[in-house]
Amino acid sequence: MTRLTAALTILLLWFAGAVAQAAPLTLASTTSTDNSGLLGEILPQFTKTTGIPVRVVAVGTGAALNLGRAGDADVLLVHAREDEDAFVAAGYGAFRRDVMFNDFVIVGPRDDPAGVGDLKDAAAALARIAETENPFVSRGDDSGTHKAELRIWRAAAFDPASASGGWYKESGSGMGATLNLAAGLNAYTLTDRGTWLSFRNRGDLQIVVEGDPPLLNPYGVILVNPARHPHIQADAARAFIDWLTGPDGQAAIAAFRIGDQQLFFPNAARP
Numbered sequence: 223m224t225r226l227t228a229a230l231t232i233l234l235l236w237f238a239g240a241v242a243q244a245a246p247l248t249l250a251s252t253t254s255t256d257n258s259g260l261l262g263e264i265l266p267q268f269t270k271t272t273g274i275p276v277r278v279v280a281v282g283t284g285a286a287l288n289l290g291r292a293g294d295a296d297v298l299l300v301h302a303r304e305d306e307d308a309f310v311a312a313g314y315g316a317f318r319r320d321v322m323f324n325d326f327v328i329v330g331p332r333d334d335p336a337g338v339g340d341l342k343d344a345a346a347a348l349a350r351i352a353e354t355e356n357p358f359v360s361r362g363d364d365s366g367t368h369k370a371e372l373r374i375w376r377a378a379a380f381d382p383a384s385a386s387g388g389w390y391k392e393s394g395s396g397m398g399a400t401l402n403l404a405a406g407l408n409a410y411t412l413t414d415r416g417t418w419l420s421f422r423n424r425g426d427l428q429i430v431v432e433g434d435p436p437l438l439n440p441y442g443v444i445l446v447n448p449a450r451h452p453h454i455q456a457d458a459a460r461a462f463i464d465w466l467t468g469p470d471g472q473a474a475i476a477a478f479r480i481g482d483q484q485l486f487f488p489n490a491a492r493p
Contacts, residue, residue: 246275250295253396256280258416282365293451357409362392
């Protein structure tokens, strides 16, 4: 092999590696998985194991599903089960797998002016907040958290749209920004526990309602359907799903903590 041939071979190998690195796997996920620090902890472990880099687009679940419909993401990690199932049933997703869960909590002012701290029922708590017209901040962004909140309002037999712009305020933003607004207004809000535990600007807010079964928050991973969008990186996406739902990924999720508190609980092995 001549020096010129060797140099060209090295250049071609470098170029091939550069091209591969220029097209990372695109993961559309929720602000909760990003704001909590989970993705920043586990994705480098996946990349180290597989050599596949991951680009995260952190948006609400509704926006993540829309990215999948448009073929602008390869894989989704979201938390709105009915919408996830509908996404797959409509042919936008090839399949969905369980990944993990945490839960939602209602946080509010320490002095609890609505008097919901003695309630274990999330719908009853929201009904009392509406009755007393204490400030409540909604994400209002079609995220998984927003969808869960609206389900609880329906269970409370109250339409919060009737109070929009008054005591019911919509941030139109992610969980961190919504918590910042709630802290500034000393208002109630619904948040996933993971983001709450990692949130530092709490002001006078504390958890006032937790533990009600409707507050359970399951997450699923979905392969965007390559039959509909042939350009997606299906092999890399499958490798990510296999890792995330396999022993290594599940262990990484379980090991992620803030202080001594576990934020997410793996459940890929559950039926």
